Structure formats: structure tokens, C-alpha cells
Amino acid sequence: xxxxxxxxxxxxxxxxxxxxxxxxxxxxxxxxxxxxxxxxxxxxxxxxxxxxxxxxxxxxxxxxxxxxxxxxxxxxxxxxxxxxxxxxxxxxxxxxxxxxxxxxxxxxxxxxxxxxxxxxxxxxxxxxxxxxxxxxxxxxxxxxxxxxxxxxxxxxxxxxxxxxxxxxxxxxxxxxxxxxxxxxxxxxxxxxxxxxxxxxxxxxxxxxxxxxxxxxxxxxxxxxxxxxxxxxxxxxxxxxxxxxxxxxxxxxxxxxxxxxxxxxxxxxxxxxxxxxxxxxxxxxxxxxxxxxxxxxxxxxxxxxxxxxxxxxxxxxxxxxxxxxxxxxxxxxxxxxxxxxxxxxxxxxxxxxxxxxxxxxxxxxxxxxxxxxxxxxxxxxxxxxxxxxxxxxxxxxxxxxxxxxxxxxxxxxxxxxxxxxxxxxxxxxxxxxxxxxxxxxxxxxxxxxxxxxxxxxxxxxxxxxxxxxxxxxxxxxxxxxxxxxxxxxxxxxxxxxxxxxxxx
Numbered sequence: 085x086x087x088x089x090x091x092x093x094x095x096x097x098x099x100x101x102x103x104x105x106x107x108x109x110x111x112x113x114x115x116x117x118x119x120x121x122x123x124x125x126x127x128x129x130x131x132x133x134x135x136x137x138x139x140x141x142x143x144x145x146x147x148x149x150x151x152x153x154x155x156x157x158x159x160x161x162x163x164x165x166x167x168x169x170x171x172x173x174x175x176x177x178x179x180x181x182x183x184x185x186x187x188x189x190x191x192x193x194x195x196x197x198x199x200x201x202x203x204x205x206x207x208x209x210x211x212x213x214x215x216x217x218x219x220x221x222x223x224x225x226x227x228x229x230x231x232x233x234x235x236x237x238x239x240x241x242x243x244x245x246x247x248x249x250x251x252x253x254x255x256x257x258x259x260x261x262x263x264x265x266x267x268x269x270x271x272x273x274x275x276x277x278x279x280x281x282x283x284x285x286x287x288x289x290x291x292x293x294x295x296x297x298x299x300x301x302x303x304x305x306x307x308x309x310x311x312x313x314x315x316x317x318x319x320x321x322x323x324x325x326x327x328x329x330x331x332x333x334x335x336x337x338x339x340x341x342x343x344x345x346x347x348x349x350x351x352x353x354x355x356x357x358x359x360x361x362x363x364x365x366x367x368x369x370x371x372x373x374x375x376x377x378x379x380x381x382x383x384x385x386x387x388x389x390x391x392x393x394x395x396x397x398x399x400x401x402x403x404x405x406x407x408x409x410x411x412x413x414x415x416x417x418x419x420x421x422x423x424x425x426x427x428x429x430x431x432x433x434x435x436x437x438x439x440x441x442x443x444x445x446x447x448x449x450x451x452x453x454x455x456x457x458x459x460x461x462x463x464x465x466x467x468x469x470x471x472x473x474x475x476x477x478x479x480x481x482x483x484x485x486x487x488x489x490x491x492x493x494x495x496x497x498x499x500x501x502x503x504x505x506x507x508x509x510x511x512x513x514x515x516x517x518x519x520x521x522x523x524x525x526x527x528x529x530x531x532x533x534x535x536x537x538x539x540x541x542x543x544x545x546x547x548x549x550x551x552x553x554x555x556x557x558x559x560x561x562x563x564x565x566x567x568x569x570x571x572x573x574x575x576x577x578x579x580x581x582x583x584x585x586x587x
Contacts (some may be wrong), residue, residue: 131536151519152498188495460484477501
């Protein structure tokens, strides 16, 4: 009984190994050279396990395993390795460049000419360069650890919230703190701010500058000839004079949220029940605008801005060189940017459900050149034409949301792109279905295609070069000297016209 049971459990594995052996035997001829001599292209496929391609003439090799999951590709000095979606690495030995991505966009690293940069969710970041003495090294484990070097101040270190110092971080020249929020100090230019129990108490000091804040009860600060600020029970009342040393000083005041006002020589604005009702007069850009209430109803007139907005029904606006039109917000949006050199038009339905983008360069003699064309229908397909090269793929789960993300295309797109096609204006065309279950390549008059494992065809100059049924059950090879015909995967067959390539 035990022996028969062992046989019953072992036969599926034997059957599987036998099937794999048969497939490998059927695919054996696929690894032969395409052509008759050294330096010819080679293609070996055993879908979906293996897809190997090489072209010695351009120093190109590509190996893919398990469809889109594993990739190793080399072209000249450039190498790419991917274990999608966990890891992807690209390297250029000539330029000493290497970057890696880990479960993109979780983590990435970049090494370039002695410089090393790493990041994890932008919370951990390190940037070191041992070749450039002027480079400012930095290390961050946000929001806890901060380390770096400043050219003038030297090294700094901070461990939040216990204490430390930083230079050139968070838009400040210097930051110091101890047991934050108990004590903090910042400097920007010649303005120094000392905080005790931030944000309750602050003292402002600088050249011709002083101020104090007891937030949110009262605060005032002033720099002679530059600004004056005051608030009471923030944010309910404030009064500010800004840019007094410039050509366009501003006066801002308000009793929030009932009334807000801002005046300058070039612009005046009044807001009631912020942010709903407002009136703007811009003398510099020559337009007048009413929002009644924002953002549903807007009326603007002038040379710089025109608006007729009645959301969600209709909106037609022009601001400078940009025009936007909404119909049944958010159902349909059309935008157009027109400059002296470029026209950029985009139509969208439900934001990212459908998008049609076109960029045209304006040339001499009223000629136009389409620099970029991009059409996406989520989640069905994505089409892009850039510099004369077109690319179509389906499905398109992430591309409509991140159309310019190279990381998405490298790490995620191959996993769900059931069909891809790429072609140019010179007649070159590459297409693939189900990760090369069916593939087709055309280079000028040369053509190759395969539907695994049924049929394989290769042609050169419009004439047949090699033909296979069932990976070699029927195999025909032809060249300028003659041809060879063989059956049943045998390494010999019938030849004519001279010595042809051995299958």
C-alpha cells in the first residue's frame, strides 16, 4: 500500500519534468544564430520562462525570466537589472553612473562620479561626495536626525526633540533648539528669533528690527523702513505693512473671517466672509475680478485675465497665456497654453479617466512640429509619441496619473502591460502580447515574429530566412547559397542549392 501511494504522489512530478524536457527539446533550435556567420542576432524563447535576445553588432544582450518579473539587459556600457517590483538597477560604466530603486517609490539610491545619494520615503536621506571639497554632505532621518556640512559654519548635528543645531535647513540660515518646544532659535539673514515654549513666546531681533509675540493673544514686530506687523487674538485681527523698502509696498489688515483687505500701488483686494466673496482690482495686469461666492461664481475682465465661471455647469477663463474651459465640472476640461514658441493643449474627462495632450512647437513660415502627443484612457490604454517615436500599451493602471514618471515605467508598467507596441517614422516596429507569447519586430525590410509555440518566422530584405512550426517540428532555413528542410527536431535534413545554415 505504501509503495503504490508513493507512486501515485510521484507521477505528477515526473509528468511535469517530462513536459519541461520536451519543451526544452522543442526550443533547442531556437538558440541558433539568425544567419550564417559570427556576429548575427540570436533569439531563444521558452514562454513564459525564458526570453533571450542578443545583437553583437550593437553589443546588445537581453534576458527575461518569468515574463516581466526578471530582466537583465546590456547595451554597450549600459546595464539594467530588474526583479519587479522589488528592485531595479541601471548602470553606465563609462559615466560612472548607477541608480537603484527599491519597491519604487519607497526607496532609491544614486551613485555618480563619487557622489552617493540615498533616500527612503524622503524621511531618510543621505548625500555624500568625497571628490568635491565644496560639496555640502548631509544626512537626514526625518524628523529625528539631521547631520550635514556647511561651507562657512562647518559640521552640524541635531537630534529632535532633544537638541542640536542646523545650517541651511528649512529655509533658515541657522536653527538651534533644546528640548523642543521649550527653547528654539532661528536666524535668517540678520533677523534672529528666539522661541520659549514655541509658539507661545517669541522675541525678534535684528539690525533696526525688534518685536515680541505672546501667541495667540498679542504680537508686534517692526523693521525700520521694511515692515510693521501687529496681531491681536490671532487670527481674528491683524495689521501688516510689508515691503516698505520696495517699489510696491503692501498694506494688509483684517478681522478674520468677516473682512480682509490688501492695498498696494498696483493691486487692491477686499474679501468678505473669507474665502467666499472677494473683489480684486489689479492695475499692473489690467483686470478686475469678482468672486460671488468663490470658487463657484467668478467674473473677471481685463487684458490679462478674463473669466466667466458658473461651476459646476460652465467655466471659461483666460489668465495670461493660459486658457481653461470647464463643462459640467469635473466632467470635461480643456486647457490651452500659447506662447511665441509653443502651443500646449490638453483635454480631460473626469480628471484622469481620459486625457489627450499635445505639444506643438511653432516654427518659421507658420509651420508646426508636434513635440509630444499623449492619450490615456484609464485603465485601458496609454499612447505617447515623442520625437517621432510612438508607444502604445494596455493596460495602463498608473501611467495616466504619473505620465512623466520613469520609475513607474521601469518598475510597475511591465507587470500589467498585456500588450505593447513601439514604432517610429522609419518603418521600425516592435510589438509584444502577454510578455512575448506573441512578438513581432520589423527593422526596415527585415521581419521576425513568433506565436509561441506554434509558429516562428524570420525574414531579411523581404525574403524568408527561417521558418518553424512547433519550435522545429517543421524547420526551414534559407540563405543566398540555398536552404535546408528538417522534421521532428532532428539536427539533419534535406539541403538544396549549396551548404545552408545548420538548424
